[in-house]
Amino acid sequence: MRRIKLEDAVAGQRVARALYYPNGAAMLASGAALTPAAIQRLAQAGYRDLYVFDEGPETDEGRDLVIEAARAPMGRKLAAFFKSVRDTIGRAAGIEATDDAAAAGEKLGRPEVRKAVKALRFVEAMAGPELDAFFDGIALEKDAPMVTGMPRTEASHHVDHAMNVAARSVMVARRLGWTPRECRELCVGALLHDVGYHVLPEEALKAAPGQQLHPAAGYHILRSDTGLSLLCAHCAYQHHERFDGRGFPRRLVGMPALSPRDSVGPGSIHRYASVIAVADVFDLLTCGFPDGWAMRDDEAIGLMRKETGKALHPDALRAFLALTPPYPVGLEIEVLDGEWAGCTGVVSGVTATGMERPVIRVLRSGGAPLPKAVEMDLAKSETGFRPRGAGER
Numbered sequence: 001m002r003r004i005k006l007e008d009a010v011a012g013q014r015v016a017r018a019l020y021y022p023n024g025a026a027m028l029a030s031g032a033a034l035t036p037a038a039i040q041r042l043a044q045a046g047y048r049d050l051y052v053f054d055e056g057p058e059t060d061e062g063r064d065l066v067i068e069a070a071r072a073p074m075g076r077k078l079a080a081f082f083k084s085v086r087d088t089i090g091r092a093a094g095i096e097a098t099d100d101a102a103a104a105g106e107k108l109g110r111p112e113v114r115k116a117v118k119a120l121r122f123v124e125a126m127a128g129p130e131l132d133a134f135f136d137g138i139a140l141e142k143d144a145p146m147v148t149g150m151p152r153t154e155a156s157h158h159v160d161h162a163m164n165v166a167a168r169s170v171m172v173a174r175r176l177g178w179t180p181r182e183c184r185e186l187c188v189g190a191l192l193h194d195v196g197y198h199v200l201p202e203e204a205l206k207a208a209p210g211q212q213l214h215p216a217a218g219y220h221i222l223r224s225d226t227g228l229s230l231l232c233a234h235c236a237y238q239h240h241e242r243f244d245g246r247g248f249p250r251r252l253v254g255m256p257a258l259s260p261r262d263s264v265g266p267g268s269i270h271r272y273a274s275v276i277a278v279a280d281v282f283d284l285l286t287c288g289f290p291d292g293w294a295m296r297d298d299e300a301i302g303l304m305r306k307e308t309g310k311a312l313h314p315d316a317l318r319a320f321l322a323l324t325p326p327y328p329v330g331l332e333i334e335v336l337d338g339e340w341a342g343c344t345g346v347v348s349g350v351t352a353t354g355m356e357r358p359v360i361r362v363l364r365s366g367g368a369p370l371p372k373a374v375e376m377d378l379a380k381s382e383t384g385f386r387p388r389g390a391g392e393r
Contacts, residue, residue: 001062002054002346003149003330006047009039016330017051017148018068022155024076030068046153048288051330054346054363062148062329063139065167070137071150073130078159078191081125082198089221090199092116097203101216101249108199108220122226126188135187138167141175144323145350148330149297152287158194161283166190168279168320169272175319176258176275186272188228189235193276195221196236215240216249231272238273239280242311258315274313278304278320281312296387298326325350327358327387335362336384340374342366344388354379 001016011034019028019042027045028038034052042050064071092115093107107113139147152160169190173183196218197205205211218236222228241247243254258271269277281304288294295303301321308317327333331347340362349359357378363370378385 001051001148001330002332003049003051003151004332005049006039006042009034009042009050009052011036011039013052015050016053017064017151018072019047019050019151020072020075020156021045022079022153022159024072024079024156024159026072046155047151048153050151051148054361062146063143064150065139065147065164065171066134067137070130070133071163074134074163075156075159077125077128077130078162079156081120082158082195084120084125085195085198085221088116088120089113093199095200095204095213095217097201099204099213101213104200104213104217105220108217114225117221118225120226122222122228126191126228131188134163134166135170135184138170138187141171141323142352144171145325145352145355146329147323147325148328149286157287158197161287162191162194164283164287165193165276165279168282168324169275171323172275172278172316172319175323176315185229185231186235186275189232189272190276190279192218192222192228192232193235193239193280194218212240212248231270234270235272235276238269239276241269241273241277243269243274243313244310247311254313258313269313275316278312278316281307282320282324296331297324297328298387301326322352322355325355325358327356329358332388333360333385334388335360335376336386338381338383340365340376340383343370345373348375351379360385 013034015028015030015032015034018026018030021027092113095104095107150160166187170183170187173186194214196214199217199221200213204213215237219233222233222236223230238252241250241252245251245253252267252269254269254274255271258274282300285295285300285303286297301324304312304317308314327347329347329350333345333347335341335343343362343365345360345362347358348361359375359377362374362376376383
């Protein structure tokens, strides 16, 4: 399996990861052969990359954060729900691009807006078999090294982002030893952490001041009349706070540790939000939306390491890094020295003990396919490698 840019896709290649329309309906199933019409359809839908099966025998390489059978129904449910939030709460509130947090909070607190919030039945909207399957389908710690990214479009960004942040947050919480009840509560809070975006006008979302409104807007939506835990509201309110107290909107500071037994004092970030913040940053850095430029996973991880104890809670980041390979399955690589110097291939496997040194499958020399693919476990050698294209920007 190999992740390629859409512009490099050619007819005849077979899709290795299912692709969806923005409404969650299936566009191309795994194994489907690309045609010129399918490639054009992907471009029209806004896809920038996709996974294809590579040359040679197929193997079960990599997995999504959430199994496909659970991701698709939850995606459809979230897409419909976020649209309802825009069409009901957003319309009733009438927030303008020039409104500050106080004005937006006042509008979201009006009786007619609270009535609209209550009418959406948040508990019923988030509960059900879709959430059960989604929660149960999140990758386990033993599977985490083989997790790969999911191609997305700008139209599906908010839904995909919500699901990715929720899944990674739950994985981190499980590693930290939190209870299943806490993990599930965190999952719901993470799925809704950006709900405030959906009541803001388009103009506000394109400017930094407007973007900073969404945590407070999400809090005002979720804090009452929804039936959800108040902690879900604080997931929305606090996920842009920083461990060092320089975040927004309230400049809270991180707790010393993320133990389930720690209480939250005045001015402190709740541990749920500290975990969501790490998953949120990684997904935004690597997805390429909405600004159109994405970091590779190893670049994002390098940047996040520099933010430990600053923007990001050290406990949350440490657990996240133990679960997140910097060189994921499907990444194209170049061998730098040794017998296969100058050859290229893909990452074909990662182990929990060798996150920084994956297994690679060498496939080509000078652009021509090798007679037989060569498997190399970099954890057992000193061979140098780099992601293909690294250093070209």
